[in-house]
Amino acid sequence: xxxxxxxxxxxxxxxxxxxALNLLLGIGTGYLLARTRFPGRDLLDAxxxxxxxxxxxxxxYYLLVLLGRRGTFGIWLQEHFGINLIFTWQxxxxxxxxxxxxxxxxxxxxxxxAVDGQLEQAAxxxxxxxxxxxxxxxxxxxxxxxxxxxxxxxxxxxxxFGATLMVAGSIPGKTQTLSVAVYEAVQxxxxxxxxxxxxxxxxVCIVVLLAAGKLAPxxxxxx
Amino acid sequence: MRLTSLxxxxxxxxxxxxxxxxxxxxxxxxxxxxxxxxxxxxxQSYEAQYPGSKVSLNFAASGVLLQQIxxxxxxxxxxxxxxETMDTAQKEGLVLPADRHDFVSNSLVLIVPSDSKLAIRNLxxxxxxxxxxxxxxxxxxxPVGRYSxxxxxxxxxxxxxxxxxxxxxxxxQSLDYVARGEVDAGFVxxxxxxxxKDKVKVVYEVPxxxxxxxxxxxxxxxxxxxxxxxxxxxxxxxxAQAILAKYGFKKP
Numbered sequence: 001x002x003x004x005x006x007x008x009x010x011x012x013x014x015x016x017x018x019x020a021l022n023l024l025l026g027i028g029t030g031y032l033l034a035r036t037r038f039p040g041r042d043l044l045d046a047x048x049x050x051x052x053x054x055x056x057x058x059x060x061y062y063l064l065v066l067l068g069r070r071g072t073f074g075i076w077l078q079e080h081f082g083i084n085l086i087f088t089w090q091x092x093x094x095x096x097x098x099x100x101x102x103x104x105x106x107x108x109x110x111x112x113x114a115v116d117g118q119l120e121q122a123a124x125x126x127x128x129x130x131x132x133x134x135x136x137x138x139x140x141x142x143x144x145x146x147x148x149x150x151x152x153x154x155x156x157x158x159x160x161f162g163a164t165l166m167v168a169g170s171i172p173g174k175t176q177t178l179s180v181a182v183y184e185a186v187q188x189x190x191x192x193x194x195x196x197x198x199x200x201x202x203x204v205c206i207v208v209l210l211a212a213g214k215l216a217p218x219x220x221x222x223x
Numbered sequence: 224m225r226l227t228s229l230x231x232x233x234x235x236x237x238x239x240x241x242x243x244x245x246x247x248x249x250x251x252x253x254x255x256x257x258x259x260x261x262x263x264x265x266x267q268s269y270e271a272q273y274p275g276s277k278v279s280l281n282f283a284a285s286g287v288l289l290q291q292i293x294x295x296x297x298x299x300x301x302x303x304x305x306x307e308t309m310d311t312a313q314k315e316g317l318v319l320p321a322d323r324h325d326f327v328s329n330s331l332v333l334i335v336p337s338d339s340k341l342a343i344r345n346l347x348x349x350x351x352x353x354x355x356x357x358x359x360x361x362x363x364x365x366p367v368g369r370y371s372x373x374x375x376x377x378x379x380x381x382x383x384x385x386x387x388x389x390x391x392x393x394x395x396q397s398l399d400y401v402a403r404g405e406v407d408a409g410f411v412x413x414x415x416x417x418x419x420k421d422k423v424k425v426v427y428e429v430p431x432x433x434x435x436x437x438x439x440x441x442x443x444x445x446x447x448x449x450x451x452x453x454x455x456x457x458x459x460x461x462x463a464q465a466i467l468a469k470y471g472f473k474k475p
């Protein structure tokens with residue numbers, strides 16, 4: 001298959017996995033921080049938001065040192081599961097997940113905080129279980145805010161470059177995502193390849209943004 | 224009120240920086256990544272010898288540097304790690320044949336992490352099953368990658384090793400991956416291996432058909448041609464040669 005399409009398929013795969021992971025993690029931590037109070041909550045929030053403000057190279061370095069063959073976590077993974085994440089597409093998923101996480105978690109927390117507590121209270125009075133309240137009352141009410149974050153997280157994961165390059169490298173067909181392929185093509189002076197890749201990337205981003213507009217309609221326009 | 228004074232301050236700052244960068248005496252040198260340590264050292268001694276002069280160094284894979292120059296980067300001196308890249312620069316009309324000469328030579332070596340337990344002694348050993356990852360710079364833009372690919376192809380090993388190749392952006396990234404133990408082996412220059420003696424060990428010096436010769440040239444249309452030439456000439460002097468030799472570069 002052509003290098004551009006291979007890279008596109010890989011980018012979509014990595015972004016999809018990262019988004020799926022962030023959907024669980026973002027909703028989980030967003031809900032936790034919105035609904036519970038504990039010492040160090042603000043600090044935890046700050047730490048979880050760090051990937052948004054830190055340079056991707058810093059994250060990439062952290063990951064390389066942690067997950068590498070000589071990293072604490074890397075050694076543990078290798079010994080217990082025989083897994084090595086560096087230079088694999090799964091490694092790229094981890095990088096993309098972490099980078100995009102704050103974009104999912106922050107809006108999720110805000111969305112949960114905006115849910116009217118009286119509605120949950122009403123459900124509770126009606127004797128509905130806490131789990132059912134979450135899935136049938138809270139989540140549907142917070143869903144639009146969460147979805148907006150999830151879509152942003154998806155495009156961020158799709159475009160991840162710095163941390164991915166450091167952790168997953170640039171192996172064509174294995175870890176060479178669209179953004180990395182663009183970088184490689186420009187470096188090698190292959191402008192034709194670069195043009196094609198850039199065009200594809202731009203189109204994909206436009207499609208995602210249009211889809212985002214369709215999925216999360218409304219704002220105040222229809223009022 | 225506050226804003227206007229802030230704007231004035233910013234404007235003044237911008238003007239000053241613009242003025243300094245336009246001032247004569249600054250040479251922008253784009254050099255192959257493998258020259259990093261040696262050129263930093265040489266530039267310092269150059270600046271000490273010519274007070275008021277300033278050398279700005281820009282390191283990357285030679286192919287990357289070439290692309291920057293092709294796209295119009297304001298570079299005065301270009302030092303590449305292979306002839307091919309400089310030939311392209313010449314073909315593009317960026318360098319005149321009379322302005323280029325080979326100034327150092329280097330060797331291609333196969334390195335492993337110093338605590339490696341794998342039996343890697345030559346190129347053939349890279350095909351062993353226990354060897355899973357080999358750092359090879361991207362041949363499309365990095366000279367050391369082309370040298371490595373050429374040597375492996377000549378030994379009929381490229382197909383076997385390519386599947387294990389971890390493609391890197393420049394020779395120093397290959398060196399870093401080996402030093403961290405993320406790969407089992409890697410191809411770098413002898414001079415690179417020498418700066419990380421405690422973390423990597425050279426197991427094999429790869430014989431090459433053509434030697435690794437580094438050309439250097441002033442860029443045609445440099446706005447600072449005299450200064451550029453003075454820097455290139457300086458590299459031929461005894462003190463500069465001593466610095467290059469200290470880092471393991473040999474005479475061409």
